[in-house]
Every structure is written in C-alpha cells, then in structure tokens.
Amino acid sequence: MTKKVVLANTKGGVGKSTMAALLVEWLNHEKISVEIFDGDPNQSLQMWASYCQEEGRPVLSPKNDAQITVVDTAGAAGSAITWMQKADVIICPFKPNFADLDVTLSWFRSLNFELQKKFLFVPNMLGVASEQKRGIEDVRKATNEVHAGSLLEGEFLKNRDAIYPDFLKGNPKNFFSMGSRFDPAKKEAAAVAKNIFAKAGVLS
Numbered sequence: 775m776t777k778k779v780v781l782a783n784t785k786g787g788v789g790k791s792t793m794a795a796l797l798v799e800w801l802n803h804e805k806i807s808v809e810i811f812d813g814d815p816n817q818s819l820q821m822w823a824s825y826c827q828e829e830g831r832p833v834l835s836p837k838n839d840a841q842i843t844v845v846d847t848a849g850a851a852g853s854a855i856t857w858m859q860k861a862d863v864i865i866c867p868f869k870p871n872f873a874d875l876d877v878t879l880s881w882f883r884s885l886n887f888e889l890q891k892k893f894l895f896v897p898n899m900l901g902v903a904s905e906q907k908r909g910i911e912d913v914r915k916a917t918n919e920v921h922a923g924s925l926l927e928g929e930f931l932k933n934r935d936a937i938y939p940d941f942l943k944g945n946p947k948n949f950f951s952m953g954s955r956f957d958p959a960k961k962e963a964a965a966v967a968k969n970i971f972a973k974a975g976v977l978s
Contacts, residue, residue: 776809777976780861785874786849788867789898791818792938793966794846796949797865798823798833799947800967802840802943806977807835811845813857818942819846825944842976843953858889863974867898870909879916880922893923894973896931896966899938919942926973929965934958 779797781790791814798819801808812820826833834840845861847854850904868878882890895913910925917923931938937959941949945947950960971977 775894776840776843777862778845778857778905778961779863779970779976780854780857780976781863781865781867782847782849782854782858782868782869783849783878784854785868785877786788788849788869788874788878789931790814790849790867791816791822791846791940792941793865793867793896794819794844795822795942796931796963796969797967798827799949800964801844802833803948806842807840807854808842808844809834810815811843811857813854814846814848818850819844822942822944824901825942826946829944829946831946831948855889857863858892861892862976863894864889864892865970866895867894868895868909868913869899870897870906872905875909875912881911883920887920887922890920890922890944893967894926894970895923896970900930901933919972924973926966926969929962929968931962931966931971 781794783790798808798810810819810823823833843858847857868874897910914925917925950964
C-alpha cells in the first residue's frame with residue numbers, strides 16, 4: 775500500500791511546493807517509485823511535473839506502482855484536512871519568523887491530537903537572523919506542550935535565491951544530477967529528504 779506524505783501549512787509562501795518537488799526528485803534519484811497529488815488550486819507541483827515531462831523527463835510512476843504519494847496542499851485553513859487525515863506523515867515546512875509562526879502554531883494547536891501526532895515540522899528558507907533560532911525553539915516548545923509532533927533536526931534548506939525560486943520551472947535533468955554549481959544545494963536537499971523519510975518511517 776502506498777504511503778502518503780502530505781505537505782501542509784495554513785500559512786502560504788513557506789515553500790511547500792518546492793519542498794514537495796525536491797522530495798519527488800530525491801525519490802526519483804534513489805529509484806523509489808512516486809506519484810503526486812496536487813491539492814493546491816495554484817497547481818504548482820502538478821505544473822512542475824508537467825514541465826519536466828515536456829523536457830522529456832517523466833518524474834512520476836504509474837499510480838499502481840508507486841511506493842510513495844507526495845501530496846501538496848493549499849495554504850488555507852481547513853483545505854488540507856481531508857488529506858491530512860489520510861496521511862502517514864504531515865510535513866509542515868515553515869519560515870522561522872514571528873509573523874509566519876504565529877499563524878502556523880495557532881493552526882497546529884487548533885488541530886486534534888491524532889493529527890498533531892503526524893506532524894513533522896521542517897524549517898525552510900533559512901537565513902542568518904537570530905530571530906530564526908528563536909523561531910525554531912518556539913516550534914520545539916509547541917510540540918513539547920501538546921506531547922505530539924516533532925521538529926526535524928540537522929540540515930535545512932537555506933535561502934538560495936539563485937537556485938530554489940527557478941526550480942519549479944522544470945528541468946531536463948534530475949536536480950541531484952545537476953552540475954557542481956549546485957553541489958551545496960544538492961547536499962542540503964538530499965540531507966533534508968533523507969532525514970524526512972527516515973523520521974517519517976515511510977520507506978522500508
């Protein structure tokens with residue numbers, strides 16, 4: 775039975791679609807069959823897959839053959855709940871700043887315990903501001919308060935303006951096969967993907 779990895783955050787603009795596509799790329803690179811479902815009206819993830827297909831590089835497996843389903847959802851309260859209920863793990867990318875986290879953590883606290891248990895918070899688009907360290911600690915405190923959910927530790931996706939914003943335009947090559955200019959980004963993205971799937975326990 776395919777495992778469902780659902781990316782969700784009621785706050786938009788936190789990089790859900792980019793992270794979802796990077797997870798699909800890593801699964802492809804590791805020869806793990808994957809399908810997607812795009813629950814966001816903007817269809818960013820589905821368009822990325824279509825762009826890759828147009829470049830002559832299919833990134834998805836036949837549905838009946840997929841080991842993992844990666845689900846992208848909209849940044850709107852309530853819109854992701856149906857998929858979250860079906861999820862094996864809920865990946866919640868977040869920007870660790872006060873304005874974003876106020877929305878994200880209020881939403882997390884409003885959810886029932888069964889959903890909270892599935893949460894894996896993943897810091898995203900990190901810079902060097904000290905506020906971001908405090909934001910990560912705020913997430914850690916929030917999961918400890920409700921005794922549910924967890925925070926991904928280790929490598930995170932940094933704010934790489936020259937690389938990640940263009941990623942969803944599609945490419946004829948797998949991201950993890952790109953040239954040496956991409957080495958730092960490839961290293962951190964691979965570490966994030968490995969940590970996510972190891973923590974989620976959705977791969978045998």
